[in-house]
Amino acid sequence: MDLQKFFEMGGYAGYVWTSYGLTALILLWNWWAARRSEAEAQTAARRRNELALERSS
Amino acid sequence: MTAARTPTLAAVKLVFQRDMTLAWRRWDEVAQPLIFYVVVTTMFPLATTPDLSALREIGGGVVWVAALLASLLALEALFRADVEDGTTEQWVLSGQPLGYLLLAKVAAHWVLTGLPLVIMSPIVGTGLGLPTSVWGVLMSSLLLGTGTLSILGGIGAALTVGVRRGSVLLSLLVLPLAMPLLIFGSRAVSMQMDGDSPAGPLQLLAAIFFMALSLGPIAMSAAIRISVEN
Amino acid sequence: MSWTWFHKLASPPHAYRILGSMAPWFGWASLALILLATWWGLVKAPADYQQGDGFRILYVHAPSAWMSMFTYVVMAVAAGVGLVWRIKLAHAAAAACAPIGASFTFLALATGSIWGKPMWGTWWVWDARLTSELLLLFLYLGYMALRASFDDPQRADRASAVLALVGVINVPIIHYSVNWWSTLHQPASVTKFDKPSIDLAMLIPLFLMIAGFQLYFGWAVSRRLRGEILRRERNANWLKEAT
Numbered sequence: 080m081d082l083q084k085f086f087e088m089g090g091y092a093g094y095v096w097t098s099y100g101l102t103a104l105i106l107l108w109n110w111w112a113a114r115r116s117e118a119e120a121q122t123a124a125r126r127r128n129e130l131a132l133e134r135s136s
Numbered sequence: 137m138t139a140a141r142t143p144t145l146a147a148v149k150l151v152f153q154r155d156m157t158l159a160w161r162r163w164d165e166v167a168q169p170l171i172f173y174v175v176v177t178t179m180f181p182l183a184t185t186p187d188l189s190a191l192r193e194i195g196g197g198v199v200w201v202a203a204l205l206a207s208l209l210a211l212e213a214l215f216r217a218d219v220e221d222g223t224t225e226q227w228v229l230s231g232q233p234l235g236y237l238l239l240a241k242v243a244a245h246w247v248l249t250g251l252p253l254v255i256m257s258p259i260v261g262t263g264l265g266l267p268t269s270v271w272g273v274l275m276s277s278l279l280l281g282t283g284t285l286s287i288l289g290g291i292g293a294a295l296t297v298g299v300r301r302g303s304v305l306l307s308l309l310v311l312p313l314a315m316p317l318l319i320f321g322s323r324a325v326s327m328q329m330d331g332d333s334p335a336g337p338l339q340l341l342a343a344i345f346f347m348a349l350s351l352g353p354i355a356m357s358a359a360i361r362i363s364v365e366n
Numbered sequence: 367m368s369w370t371w372f373h374k375l376a377s378p379p380h381a382y383r384i385l386g387s388m389a390p391w392f393g394w395a396s397l398a399l400i401l402l403a404t405w406w407g408l409v410k411a412p413a414d415y416q417q418g419d420g421f422r423i424l425y426v427h428a429p430s431a432w433m434s435m436f437t438y439v440v441m442a443v444a445a446g447v448g449l450v451w452r453i454k455l456a457h458a459a460a461a462a463c464a465p466i467g468a469s470f471t472f473l474a475l476a477t478g479s480i481w482g483k484p485m486w487g488t489w490w491v492w493d494a495r496l497t498s499e500l501l502l503l504f505l506y507l508g509y510m511a512l513r514a515s516f517d518d519p520q521r522a523d524r525a526s527a528v529l530a531l532v533g534v535i536n537v538p539i540i541h542y543s544v545n546w547w548s549t550l551h552q553p554a555s556v557t558k559f560d561k562p563s564i565d566l567a568m569l570i571p572l573f574l575m576i577a578g579f580q581l582y583f584g585w586a587v588s589r590r591l592r593g594e595i596l597r598r599e600r601n602a603n604w605l606k607e608a609t
Binding site: 085087088089090091094095097098099101102105106108109110112113114116117118119120121123124127 | 418430469484
Binding site for chain 2: 515525528
């Protein structure tokens with residue numbers, strides 16, 4: 080398999096690699112954003128719990 | 137002593153007449169969307185070209201966009217006053233079918249806003265080079281379109297009542313939903329101008345209108361209940 | 367038949383735990399499939415007769431477009447369930463779907479535009495397909511904007527649910543009108559993939575990628591939904607163990 084030809088994508092290199100690059104970007108963003116959203120909710124819930132415990136004691 | 141229950145039709149008429157009377161006292165508010173309509177359509181020849189034969193190409197679309205934007209302006213305040221003073225709560229509690237009451241309100245809004253836009257459209261269209269031959273199609277497409285838009289806007293207004301900066305959000309919600317109307321409406325006008333039959337888009341506009349008329353009140357009452365419940 | 371398992375699903379602590387254990391399976395499986403599909407699509411699949419290697423954009427464009435639609439329907443169904451049966455978890459699921467769906471819609475539009483330039487000579491055309499996809503993006507953005515505008519989470523849930531349902535009526539109208547559109551307007555050029563007479567070797571990476579994206583959606587929704595559950599739970603004892 081010719082690596083040079085692979086990267087050139089029959090002349091469409093710019094288009095193909097940009098598309099796949101954008102896809103990777105969006106998938107990575109979803110990965111990062113989903114984890115962050117969950118983590119933020121966990122921290123907030125933990126804080127609420129601590130406050131509730133403080134108040135009840 | 138038990139009060140006889142008011143028939144729904146009477147209640148609907150009451151709501152409609154109340155809005156018309158209120159509008160009559162504040163007719164300058166009614167005139168504002170209409171003036172906006174004329175001003176916006178004037179901006180296009182100023183911004184592009186005074187050449188009527190060139191303007192004619194986009195004339196139908198410009199009239200339609202201006203009508204959409206003008207209707208939206210008036211929709212923002214549709215339910216605000218009634219929610220604030222508790223009238224809407226009374227409607228929810230009244231035992232009358234909420235959808236019909238809200239539809240009466242939307243109908244009043246349309247008569248006060250949409251209908252004048254439709255009537256003004258030939259004049260405004262002439263300013264954009266549209267020939268007399270398209271007046272019928274322009275007006276009928278706008279008739280159906282503004283009707284649908286009043287219902288869609290009613291749903292949006294019900295959802296955003298009491299939201300700060302509600303007017304921008306309302307436009308953001310309603311305009312995408314109104315895009316099919318815009319597409320078919322201006323398409324009808326262009327086709328008429330090109331000599332083709334505009335039956336296709338007009339029928340689609342009619343179908344969308346009747347769908348909005350039947351399903352809209354359900355969405356509106358759900359939205360109003362959500363807004364009023366807290 | 368006992369419906370206990372179903373009722374248990376709607377219970378937040380139970381769902382929280384199940385999603386937590388399911389997520390890694392979704393995640394790794396989707397990674398494997400996406401990598402496999404990428405290799406297959408870029409390397410193993412033969413070049414197209416007319417489009418050469420440029421057609422390989424299909425393998426990211428079509429799955430994104432599919433997911434953008436799929437996610438909206440899931441979101442709308444969840445919103446409807448939440449509205450009718452007043453199940454908080456359903457509202458939470460709808461909220462979790464929205465950003466995922468919006469990002470897929472953006473990707474579909476972007477990759478479609480990039481594909482369009484060399485093949486059809488233009489970055490954009492206002493035909494029914496593209497316009498309706500753009501409209502879908504607006505619907506997602508409007509949904510998220512409406513949610514964000516309420517302080518009260520319950521009202522945010524229910525108002526946005528109404529909007530999601532109204533928007534879903536729009537979508538099949540527009541997609542159905544694709545047929546009408548071609549009678550209203552002559553198509554500018556014949557689309558290359560209008561007949562699925564594609565070589566099987568070219569189809570396999572497409573299905574692999576769609577499967578990979580679907581599993582990825584499962585992973586992302588699971589993680590986001592866990593967060594949404596936490597946000598909606600107040601003064602619940604199970605939170606103490608969970609966090």
